[in-house]
Amino acid sequence: MIPTHKTISVLHPYVNKKGGAVKMMIFLSSFLHKKNNDVTFYSFSYDKNVFSEEAVHFGMKSFYSFGVLKFFSLLYIAFKIRKSDYVIIGNSPMHFVGVLSKTLFFSRAKLIWWNHHYPWYYSENTNNFLKLKRFFEKRVIKRIDLVISNSQYLQSVIKDIYNIPSEILSPVLDRDFEKQIQKDIITHSPSNTIFTYGRWGEGKNIQLIFHTYENLKKKIPGLHLIVGGAGEELPYYCDKYENDINVSFLGTIDNNTIIDTLGKSDIFLFPSLIDSFGLVLIESMSLGIPVVCLNKSGARELVQNGVNGYLVDSDNEFIDKAYDILTNSELRSNLSLASKSTAKRFTTHSFEKQLSHIFKRV
DSSP: OOOOSOEEEEEOSEESSOOHHHHHHHHHHHHHHHTTOEEEEEESEEOHHHHHHHHTTSEEEEOOOSTTHHHHHHHHHHHHTTTOSEEEEOSTTHHHHHHHHHHHHOOOOEEEEEEOSOOGGGSSOOOHHHHHHHHHHHHHGGGOSEEEESSHHHHHHHHHHHOOOOEEOOOOOOHHHHHHHTSOOOOOOOOOEEEEEEEOOTTSOHHHHHHHHHHHTTTSTTOEEEEEEEOTTSHHHHHHTTTOTTEEEEESOOHHHHHHHHHTOSEEEEOOSSOSSOHHHHHHHHTTOOEEEESOGGGGGTOOBTTTEEEESSHHHHHHHHHHHHHOHHHHHHHHHHHHHHHGGGSHHHHHHHHHHHHHHO
């Protein structure tokens, strides 16, 4: 049963870029607020220009987080949430805040930690700070009431790293994309347009996008590449393709721009090596846009190879499958129909059913 008339605190470190984790924490907060709960969202950084529409319905508290002040911000948030009935935690280090509230301020809140990413600090990086963080985290996690993951892939990772079970709460299409599922597939003459968007940081593998473009433009006249989003990996390519009239960079984009651009595109490319789910995949599928992605992480739970898109094991295969979709209208049509069907699994209704089960487990 989803709670009503409760005090709920939601914690996520940075709310200034529209990544999948942030969008889901905002969506969850809005959803719980609509169930007549008193919801407050705590963060170190909040960009109201990016999230003003989504956050107007519940409280948003942002605390300065630079240097030593970050520690005091952690303590202050721990104090502020002490009277909550539930504390729902997003990315690190907010799980430490929830446990601090229990330990120092005797909070009786139920702690729920929603994992959205592979915890990168358990990979090859072994500096002393991260070793210390891992040491404390494995002890702190014992005081969290319920751990949830956003995919079966991440559920397996959580089990391997922490040796604890977790429930699954899949990401969900927000209302703008959910509306697209009910619409007919947009049909247009092939535009030879490739679209991709995301937060282009380490592990997102943006170089594969441009490698694909360079190969395909030799075979497909008038091929157009559209790249949305921002990140530290992107400026190099913005400079390199500044004078290429067939490459467009949209920067940070809202839902309307994403939907409009998808509607004009033939294919969506997802080159990420690290995503545990891939919210952009189901957003694309909601409009019936076929996808090509690497056979990695959570994408394997969304893409059925040759049915609603392609999962590939190499860069060359990535390029080949993109070419097949762009040049074969019958294939593209069949993939589009199956894509729509896949997106229907990630509606608000399915999210509510999963969330109800999770609150029963707390």
